[in-house]
Amino acid sequence: MIKIKNLEKYYRTEEVETIALNKLNLKVEPGEFVAIMGPSGCGKSTLLNILGLLDDPDGGEFIFNGTDVTHFNEKKRAELRKQTLGFVFQSFNLIDELTVFENVELPLIYLKIGASERKKRVEEVLEKMQIMHRRNHFPQQLSGGQQQRVAFARAVVHSPKLILADEPTGNLDSNNGNEVMQLLSDLNASGTTVIMVTHSEHDARYSHRIIRMLDGQTVTENILR
Numbered sequence: 001m002i003k004i005k006n007l008e009k010y011y012r013t014e015e016v017e018t019i020a021l022n023k024l025n026l027k028v029e030p031g032e033f034v035a036i037m038g039p040s041g042c043g044k045s046t047l048l049n050i051l052g053l054l055d056d057p058d059g060g061e062f063i064f065n066g067t068d069v070t071h072f073n074e075k076k077r078a079e080l081r082k083q084t085l086g087f088v089f090q091s092f093n094l095i096d097e098l099t100v101f102e103n104v105e106l107p108l109i110y111l112k113i114g115a116s117e118r119k120k121r122v123e124e125v126l127e128k129m130q131i132m133h134r135r136n137h138f139p140q141q142l143s144g145g146q147q148q149r150v151a152f153a154r155a156v157v158h159s160p161k162l163i164l165a166d167e168p169t170g171n172l173d174s175n176n177g178n179e180v181m182q183l184l185s186d187l188n189a190s191g192t193t194v195i196m197v198t199h200s201e202h203d204a205r206y207s208h209r210i211i212r213m214l215d216g217q218t219v220t221e222n223i224l225r
């Protein structure tokens, strides 16, 4: 699903140049659940942004689903993003002015799916995430755990091939955190590829493989199952 070769990313400010990714190599097969770990500043978010087609690399090669996307322009990246990717963030990133239902409906509106099909799919996923009873609430009226379940519903409502999760339990207590990790595991068990950045060894143990990064490179790998 993902083949990355010698990936490079630099950040230049007036005085300094930071090498965020230094000829990084990575392969992820369809159906895998991979955790990415490493100290602050080692390049995890930079890598996740490139994997999520939110940013482009300065060097190297990125093959996604058999297509070379290294030099895709923003229009092509956005198209691929909305069709095939789902994002889950530490800060949930829900839109405060929209209800639960409307937040989850958004990816389907972007895909120009009709209203009755949207309603069906949104209700289905809200049921699955056990948050249907809050469908007309606004994000601020929900607990952290409930907000993350809504964010999950939004991430998966269009059945993406790949879920990218950035510290998905970072703002949750351990009960809600475990629930969210179980949701990720269930999604993965039903065929969705998952790549998750985490600082938590506990969360990483839900994955199949832990990739450890240092100074913009992958350094070790632990195969868990």
Ligand SMILES: Nc1ncnc2c1ncn2[C@@H]1O[C@H](COP(=O)(O)OP(=O)(O)OP(=O)(O)O)[C@@H](O)[C@H]1O
Residues within 6 Å of the ligand: 011, 012, 018, 019, 020, 038, 039, 040, 041, 042, 043, 044, 045, 046, 047
């Ligand atoms: N927009 C930017 N401008 C300049 N430097 C940046 C920018 N974004 C990231 N960097 C630098 O690139 C390096 C990698 O950052 P990145 O955010 O990918 O690390 P990280 O592993 O995700 O860290 P954390 O665990 O703290 O979130 C760091 O040295 C960081 O300071």
